[in-house]
Amino acid sequence: MSDSLQDVVTGLAAIVGDKQVIAPGSDQEPYVVDWRGRYHGRATAVVKPGSTAEVAAIVKFCAARQFAIVPQGGNTGMCGAATPDDRPGNVVIRLDRMRAVRNVSPLANTITVEAGCILFEVQNAARAVDRYFPLSLGAEGSCQIGGNISTNAGGTAVLRYGPTRDLVLGLEVVLPDGRVFDGLRALRKDNTGYALKQLFIGAEGTLGIVTAAVLKLFAPPRSSALALLKLQGVEQALEIMQRLRGTVGDRLGSLEIMSRSQIEAIAATVPHVAIPFELTTPWYLIVELTDTLPDVDLDEPLATVLAEAMEAKLAEDVILASSLAQAKAIWAVRHSVSEGNKRSGYVVSHDSVVPLERQAAFVANVEARIKAAVPHAKVVMHGHIGDGNIHVIALIDRARCQDPAATAALVAEINEIVDDETAAQGGAISAEHGIGITNRGRLARVTDPLDIELMRDIKRLFDPNGLMNPGKIFSAGAAR
Numbered sequence: 001m002s003d004s005l006q007d008v009v010t011g012l013a014a015i016v017g018d019k020q021v022i023a024p025g026s027d028q029e030p031y032v033v034d035w036r037g038r039y040h041g042r043a044t045a046v047v048k049p050g051s052t053a054e055v056a057a058i059v060k061f062c063a064a065r066q067f068a069i070v071p072q073g074g075n076t077g078m079c080g081a082a083t084p085d086d087r088p089g090n091v092v093i094r095l096d097r098m099r100a101v102r103n104v105s106p107l108a109n110t111i112t113v114e115a116g117c118i119l120f121e122v123q124n125a126a127r128a129v130d131r132y133f134p135l136s137l138g139a140e141g142s143c144q145i146g147g148n149i150s151t152n153a154g155g156t157a158v159l160r161y162g163p164t165r166d167l168v169l170g171l172e173v174v175l176p177d178g179r180v181f182d183g184l185r186a187l188r189k190d191n192t193g194y195a196l197k198q199l200f201i202g203a204e205g206t207l208g209i210v211t212a213a214v215l216k217l218f219a220p221p222r223s224s225a226l227a228l229l230k231l232q233g234v235e236q237a238l239e240i241m242q243r244l245r246g247t248v249g250d251r252l253g254s255l256e257i258m259s260r261s262q263i264e265a266i267a268a269t270v271p272h273v274a275i276p277f278e279l280t281t282p283w284y285l286i287v288e289l290t291d292t293l294p295d296v297d298l299d300e301p302l303a304t305v306l307a308e309a310m311e312a313k314l315a316e317d318v319i320l321a322s323s324l325a326q327a328k329a330i331w332a333v334r335h336s337v338s339e340g341n342k343r344s345g346y347v348v349s350h351d352s353v354v355p356l357e358r359q360a361a362f363v364a365n366v367e368a369r370i371k372a373a374v375p376h377a378k379v380v381m382h383g384h385i386g387d388g389n390i391h392v393i394a395l396i397d398r399a400r401c402q403d404p405a406a407t408a409a410l411v412a413e414i415n416e417i418v419d420d421e422t423a424a425q426g427g428a429i430s431a432e433h434g435i436g437i438t439n440r441g442r443l444a445r446v447t448d449p450l451d452i453e454l455m456r457d458i459k460r461l462f463d464p465n466g467l468m469n470p471g472k473i474f475s476a477g478a479a480r
Contacts, residue, residue, distance in 0.1 A: 003065055005044060012047050012091070015057045020097070022046040031092050034083045035076055036342055039437055041084035043070070043092045050097040052172060052180060052211040058093055059209065060178030067091045068470050069176070071205035073115065073147030076139040078338075078349060079436025081151065081204040085471045093209060095146055101125045102212065109217040110169060110186045115146025115210050122215070132220035134161040138335040146210045152202030154432030156334070159386035160253045160290075161218070163432060164201065170214035171197040176207070176463040186214045199458065204434050205469040207462040221253070221290035225298035226327040227306055230281040230317040234360040237285045237385050240309050244287065247305050251298065254288040255386035256334050262380035265395065266333060266340035273336045276329040281316050285385070286334060288327075337382045341393055345378070346401040348394040348411050349438075350418045354427030356388050366392055366421045370414055376400065377414070389431035392418055419446050435473045443473065 003011070005023065013021045022028050023045060031046045033039065044067065049055045062069050067089045072082040084090040098116035105111075106129045113122055119140040126133040135148060137155035147153075149171070154163045161167065170185040183197045200207055231237055237257055244252050260282050267275050277284075287306075289298040299320060306318045321327040341347050354362045367379050376397065383390035394414050401407040419429055419442055435443050444452065456474065459466075470476040 008044050008065075008067075008091075011061055012045055012058060015061065016047055016049050016054050020048040020050070022048075031072060031075065031094060032084055034080045036078075036347065039080040039083040040086070041070075041090065042086050042088075043084050043090045044088065046092040046094055048094050048097050052098075052174065055093065055095075055098075055174045055209055055211055056178045056180055058091070059174050059176065062091050063177055063465070063467060065089075066465065066467065069093060069209075069468050071095070071146075071150070071209045071469060073144030073150070074118070074139065074142045075147075076143045077147065077151055077436060078351070078433040079438040081434055081436030081469070081472050082147065083437065085437075085476065087476075095144060095209075095211070098211065104129050104131075104217075105186065106131055106217075108186055110214050111217055112170075112184065112186070112212065112214045113145055114212045115144060115149070117145045119143050119145055119148060126217050127220065130220060131217035133167075133215060133217055135164060135167060138338055145213060145215075149201055149210050149213055150203060150205050151434040152432065154384060154387070154389065156254045156256055156384065158384055158389075158432075159255055160250060165198070167216045168197065168201055168213055169216060171200055171210055172212040173200050173208040173210050176465070176468040180211075181208065184212055184214055199462075202434065204436060204472050206459060206472055207468065209468075219292040221292060222294040223291040223296035223298055224253075224288060224327070225302045226286065226288045226321040226330065227302055228277055228319040228321075228330050229285040229287065229306065229309075229315045230277075231283040231285055231315055232281055233283060234363050234385070234390075236309075236314040237283065238356060238359065239312075239314055240285065240287070240305075241386055243305050243309065244289075248289055248298075248301055251289045251291055251301075252287075252386075253290040254286065255384070256286040257381075257383055257385040257390070258284045258286075258334065258337070259379075259381040260284070261378060262337060262340075262382045262393070263333060265344045265378070265380055266336045268340075269343035270336050270340045273332050273340075274329065275333060276326065277319055285315075286330060334382070337391075341380065341395060345395040346398050346407070348377075348396065348414045349433075350392040350415070351389070351430045351433040351439075352392060352418060352422040352427055353387070353389045353431035354422060354425040356386075358425040358427070359385065359388060359390060362421060362425045362427070363390060363392075365424075366418055369417045369421065370394055373413060373417060374410065384431075387431070388427070415442055422446075437471060440471075440473055440475060
């Protein structure tokens, strides 16, 4: 790198202004460390553009000097995909300032937003025109829509509305050479050649920087009903889901499951979240029905199905939320899983997805194998059982994780157990969190070599110099 640090900072400041460039130092800490404190990198500069034109100019500046480019949204991801490594010459492009809602169309049921919009802001902008943006997850108050798109985020409404990929109509993307892909179209039907936008959704910023998106909106839920069920096993949850689908159809909006150990971790470490029910069974299922019509009695059909489930010995107990406050209290538990796990120890997190018919076997087998191999690990689970995605988490006492080499070996052992069981059940190692840094070795181990070859070919086509978010999905330089 021939440019001095001052030359780089000066050149970038000429594009965005002095106040929007952060040089190395303590002020960079929030941008070079992931939210769990797992990965620590460094950056020659952190830059905050205010427009797509500025993003393109920054990328051209970096490409001409062979600087690695790390796109970053809210930095709330689970796999380190937005964190730079420790090489010299990294430039972090942070999109906080790009928060405009460019257009909302109640007629077309679309909203066009810039990538730095906080997910909660997108939800509110839709609500302001009596529409609903269904993507919802625990970090929605801080994650940015560009990051959600780049990781193909899932969340608690996938069962009814699908993951982020299903919610995107069009994208604007700055490519690794600074050109701008203008696919910002609000068309429901477009069969003119390859669906290029799909390449960028879930690509974790390795093919370009998403700067804006056209998203689908829906009629808002105006009636709802929620219940918490206490279960003995995952098999019962799947049978209840089948009964609900046969009775209420698409009114089944969310189906979330948590193990008792998961809730105990929250109860022990997140004091501001109360557990509004007794822990008397191994599993807990949240069922939510919604309808777009106002004043629809959803409690009655939900209570009917759940009463039948109780009679069939599928549930030990049922709590039907009698107020909005009680429903929010139950959801607060579900949305606190990441915070509770982070506070409970060193987190070895997994994002497996398996066919619905095999979820029960997967859960039983993987827990037994982890406990046999690592008896001191506390295994907790939560997930979106309706779409096959159950997160298996091993919590390790941090006192046992002081030696980096020993910790890495322990993590690899647990990962191998989960990955092998996932493959045995016909699943995939990531449903919604992505690959990033955390899972790139696992991806290489479990993925068909042809899949890897094709992905590398795509990476080389878009980014021949390997500058766009290097070290994510593939090891740095591996895709060249």
